[in-house]
Amino acid sequence: MADTLVHADAAPAPVEERRRPPRVRKTPTTYVLRLVAAAYLFFLVAWPVSLVVTNTFDDGFSSIQALFEDPDMVVALQLSAYVAVWSVVINTLFGVGISLLLVRKEFPGKRVLNALLDIPLSVSPIVVGLALVLVYGGRNGWFGPFLLDLGFQVIFSTPGIIMATTFVALPLMIREIVPVLEEIGIEQEQAAESLGANGLQRFWRITLPSIKWGIVYGVVLTLARSLGEFGAVKVVSGNVLGQTRTATLAVEEKYLNFDQQGAYATAFLLAMVSVACIVVVAIIRPKNHA
Amino acid sequence: MSIEVKGLNKKFGDFVALDDVNVTIPTGQLTALLGPSGGGKSTLLRIIAGLEKADTGSVTIEGNEATHLPAQKRNVGFVFQHYAVFKHMTVAKNVAFGLEIRKRPKDEIEHRVQELLKLVHLSQFSHRLPSQLSGGQRQRMALARALAVEPSVLLLDEPFGALDAKVRKELRDWLRRLHDDVHVTTVFVTHDQEEALEVADEIVVINEGRVEQVGTPDQLYDEPANDFVMSFLGEVTHLGGVSLRPHDIELETSPMLAGAVEGTVSRLVRIGFEVRLHVLTVDGDEVSVVVTRAHARSLQLQEGSTVWLTPAAGATVVPRMATAV
Numbered sequence: 001m002a003d004t005l006v007h008a009d010a011a012p013a014p015v016e017e018r019r020r021p022p023r024v025r026k027t028p029t030t031y032v033l034r035l036v037a038a039a040y041l042f043f044l045v046a047w048p049v050s051l052v053v054t055n056t057f058d059d060g061f062s063s064i065q066a067l068f069e070d071p072d073m074v075v076a077l078q079l080s081a082y083v084a085v086w087s088v089v090i091n092t093l094f095g096v097g098i099s100l101l102l103v104r105k106e107f108p109g110k111r112v113l114n115a116l117l118d119i120p121l122s123v124s125p126i127v128v129g130l131a132l133v134l135v136y137g138g139r140n141g142w143f144g145p146f147l148l149d150l151g152f153q154v155i156f157s158t159p160g161i162i163m164a165t166t167f168v169a170l171p172l173m174i175r176e177i178v179p180v181l182e183e184i185g186i187e188q189e190q191a192a193e194s195l196g197a198n199g200l201q202r203f204w205r206i207t208l209p210s211i212k213w214g215i216v217y218g219v220v221l222t223l224a225r226s227l228g229e230f231g232a233v234k235v236v237s238g239n240v241l242g243q244t245r246t247a248t249l250a251v252e253e254k255y256l257n258f259d260q261q262g263a264y265a266t267a268f269l270l271a272m273v274s275v276a277c278i279v280v281v282a283i284i285r286p287k288n289h290a
Numbered sequence: 291m292s293i294e295v296k297g298l299n300k301k302f303g304d305f306v307a308l309d310d311v312n313v314t315i316p317t318g319q320l321t322a323l324l325g326p327s328g329g330g331k332s333t334l335l336r337i338i339a340g341l342e343k344a345d346t347g348s349v350t351i352e353g354n355e356a357t358h359l360p361a362q363k364r365n366v367g368f369v370f371q372h373y374a375v376f377k378h379m380t381v382a383k384n385v386a387f388g389l390e391i392r393k394r395p396k397d398e399i400e401h402r403v404q405e406l407l408k409l410v411h412l413s414q415f416s417h418r419l420p421s422q423l424s425g426g427q428r429q430r431m432a433l434a435r436a437l438a439v440e441p442s443v444l445l446l447d448e449p450f451g452a453l454d455a456k457v458r459k460e461l462r463d464w465l466r467r468l469h470d471d472v473h474v475t476t477v478f479v480t481h482d483q484e485e486a487l488e489v490a491d492e493i494v495v496i497n498e499g500r501v502e503q504v505g506t507p508d509q510l511y512d513e514p515a516n517d518f519v520m521s522f523l524g525e526v527t528h529l530g531g532v533s534l535r536p537h538d539i540e541l542e543t544s545p546m547l548a549g550a551v552e553g554t555v556s557r558l559v560r561i562g563f564e565v566r567l568h569v570l571t572v573d574g575d576e577v578s579v580v581v582t583r584a585h586a587r588s589l590q591l592q593e594g595s596t597v598w599l600t601p602a603a604g605a606t607v608v609p610r611m612a613t614a615v
Contacts, residue, residue: 184377187370187372187374188374188375188376188377190341190361190368190370190374191368191370191374191376191432191435192376192387192391193340193341193360193361193362194339194340194341194361194362194364194366194367194368194436195362195367195387195388195391195435195436195438195439196362196363196365196388196391196392196439197362197387197391198362201391205387206376209378210377210378212378
């Protein structure tokens with residue numbers, strides 16, 4: 001999972017892709033470099049992933065079928081989907097808002113905020129999980145007991161899983177939108193303003209359509225990251241079978257219990273969803289989008 | 291008076307962009323704000339449009355106090371140097387934007403858009419995206435978009451600055467003709483004195499945040515208020531204690547007129563029909579003089595010739611400033 005993500009993230013921002021580099025003359029170096037790149041990707045990504053696929057389908061569709069017949073596994077997959085959707089929704093709303101704030105407004109502490117936004121990418125997800133437990137832990141967290149008194153359990157429950165996942169995927173949306181906002185500049189909005197559009201109209205008619213593809217990319221990356229999150233979720237979820245065990249946790253569980261077939265099948269499902277998202281976007285994205 | 295600006299001050303940090311600017315812009319005219327880059331003319335235009343806020347001072351548009359009115363309520367049309375087209379909308383949608391915001395009936399919008407696209411000669415491009423248009427076409431579209439809302443004033447910020455020289459000249463002529471048809475009060479910013487002299491009814495010369503002079507092109511050219519205005523509107527040279535235009539110097543090969551200054555031709559360049567001379571006078575001035583090719587030939591001028599210079603009768607002459615170059 002993590003591999004797909006890193007590679008998708010390292011792809012150039014959609015805006016930059018518009019300019020095609022001029023064709024360069026092919027020299028022996030070109031072929032050597034191509035070979036190195038191909039070999040690198042093959043051994044690191046393509047081969048391992050393809051082995052997951054072949055292992056999954058060792059005996060036809062039976063292993064996939066078995067997954068959907070196991071009620072606990074269905075719950076796990078549903079939970080993963082539920083958490084991922086919430087993470088995408090929250091990160092999209094906040095991502096758009098924070099990106100606008102970062103690009104369009106000047107305020108004290110802007111650099112600090114900018115740096116803070118990268119923390120979820122640089123800190124290990126395990127640390128994120130532990131930090132959340134420290135704050136929201138039901139028994140001795142800083143804020144948790146208070147919430148628990150109100151009948152609201154965060155840690156070892158779905159809200160905690162959503163929080164951990166949202167936290168980990170937080171920067172992806174912002175890092176997609178900010179460059180697009182910077183590229184389009186402020187003049188289109190000013191033109192709309194002089195034509196009589198109020199703030200909301202400018203946002204819906206000008207800003208949002210302009211950053212549409214940045215958001216789509218952000219959603220795909222956030223979804224992929226959220227579905228694949230493991231470390232932070234493992235700490236905060238409690239990993240209760242049929243209740244707070246997500247699909248990724250189930251993969252580990254199955255693997256440790258020598259149910260390799262089941263582990264591969266689940267891993268395959270997770271990978272397919274992410275790959276499908278990226279492929280779909282690559283297909284529907286117009287070539288010279290703005 | 292259509293736009294009245296009073297006591298406008300604007301600073302960006304330590305930089306004074308506008309320093310107590312007072313200007314009145316007449317209704318129905320085409321007015322140019324002319325000045326060097328960084329002189330504050332764009333800032334003035336953006337404050338009139340409401341895209342920038344003045345530190346102090348007031349703006350009145352068509353008699354309405356507009357100082358604290360947001361841009362969206364000023365009913366001004368604004369055209370940007372880099373077009374600011376709505377990239378995701380077709381040409382027709384771009385032009386219709388202001389009307390859709392005003393919730394006009396659909397058929398009225400369609401009719402008006404067709405009319406405007408015809409006016410700017412873009413009818414056959416109505417379903418294209420802006421990225422499929424040339425720079426000049428984009429700017430015409432931006433102009434149609436601004437005109438669609440029937441603004442009380444039309445403001446253009448270096449509208450032709452991003453275009454190449456040929457298109458620029460075409461659009462300039464076209465803007466003048468358009469204005470003669472539409473008659474909306476128009477203010478445009480330019481640093482190109484030729485553009486201002488050719489197109490504008492009235493010119494406001496702005497330098498270092500201050501208004502240097504306001505007048506018709508003829509007034510500015512013939513009666514510049516100071517050395518700066520004179521030098522900005524055309525070539526200037528210095529003879530004796532005054533500044534004047536190089537073609538306004540009478541040149542003789544013998545001392546015929548009283549007060550003529552003696553000098554030696556140090557350089558002679560022929561450019562088409564005119565001949566440019568550098569003359570080193572006995573006073574130590576280096577004076578540039580422009581004469582016609584025929585005149586130069588009849589006097590048999592060449593480098594090293596001794597000549598006598600006098601300001602021509604009726605020449606525009608301004609006392610020389612100490613700082614003038």
